[in-house]
Amino acid sequence: MPSPLAPRYWGAHLLAVVLVAAAVGLGVWQYDAWQAHRDAEADDLTHARPVPLTDVIGPDDPFPGTKVGQPVTVSGTWVPGGTVYVSGRVQDGAKGYWVVTPLTVDDADGSALPIVRGWVADPAQAPAAPSGPTSLDAWLQPPEGTGEVDRDPTDDVLPQLRIADLIQHVDQDLYGAYGVATEPEPGLERASVDQLPDVGTFTGIRNLLYAIEWWFFGLFAAFIWWRWVTDTAAERPVVEDAAGSPPRDP
Template sequence: MPAALAPRLWPGHLLALVLVLAAGLLGLWQLDAWQARRADEARDLTRAEPVSLGSVMGPDDPFPGRSVGQPVTLEGAWVPAGTIFVSGREHDGRDGYWMVTPLAVGGAGEPALPVVLGWVASTGDAPAPPAGDAELVGWLQPTEGTGAVDDDPGDDVLPQLRVADLAQRVDEDLYSAYAVAQEGVGGLPAADLEQLPDAGRFTAVRNLLYAVEWWFFGAFAVLIWWRWLGEQLAPRRAEPQPEDEEHPDTVTT
């Protein structure tokens, strides 16, 4: 029997095997979560049948990651005082703006959802903000967070469509999302779908890093086991024996 398989070493082998298997399985679990999230984000819901906004999310709910691009039916009252423009948006190769007005879902005074009405070449060419009640279908989108800095916080032009920035301009509570009207409101050209932001992938990347981390732990366990085994199999040095002391004869005078 090889020396490495001696019964006295079995507990160490078993512990190392359990640690490596656990790290490997946990890494595979995180890898599967990463792949599943990527698959969810790759789903194209833009051609799905519209559903009511309430069946997807409530006013206090975080954005449901699986519903990016989901067409939703919206009914409510416009909040024209909250109209803003988002710069850096293209349409037919031309640079311009998105025109955005919140819609109080369910009626005046209710929580509002920002709605991209359409595209304008300049803020001066924009029509008057819509008012009154409305019914429309829009693609649901997560709030943007590009980190762009607003050079002029006092105007109605924003560099990104971030709900937190809009919340400072309206009295109504806001959903943690916005919608892009499928058909332009007030005669505006509809916003191009290619301008819609991708779903964030931070969670997916975190799952992938967790998988790598678990596999690193497994490799570290193998390294520790290998060093331990080498120490156990190394020839043991014989302990030095004390030398006999020589006692000189005692001379009596």
């Protein structure tokens, strides 16, 4: 029997190489598609074009998880006496406070959106709270929930920007979100935005399973080829011996 490396078997070897290469390539393609799905869900929207707040979230709506950092345009009136300071905000290595004032949104049935007007090192250095109507652009963010307790609910300093804590400082309903002003007011520094939406565990999972399936098929094809080569090589000496030597008498 000819050797497994004989020219007559080159076609079989080439077929095995093509099958394995195709399976690996298709698996990589599906893996890239899975990764692209996850990257798209965790997309940084902070540089997108601002859209009206009403196109993203309503006064009673839960926060849309895919819209973290979405720039929105908000028009309304500042809530008098509703300014609070959120502690523990690091800016260029220095600890300070977010200055937050709710804005009653036009055509929102009196509901207000908390607006981070900027960052300041000390609340005593913050400029006076604004008043009257305004229109601004802000990065939309979900409410915080670190679990840290506000140890003094009577003051205007909060440990986190949690709607349940902030609502104690105003007399109207609040959105289930807050905005970070893209342009800080005079006397304040721009607050940083570094949140991205969490990527779901099963985002694009079908593509990942397809990738694993293709790679498994490639391994199976390689295994079949290897078994054929080893079986052919093992049978060859036996056949030659039978063909080249006369049978012996017992």
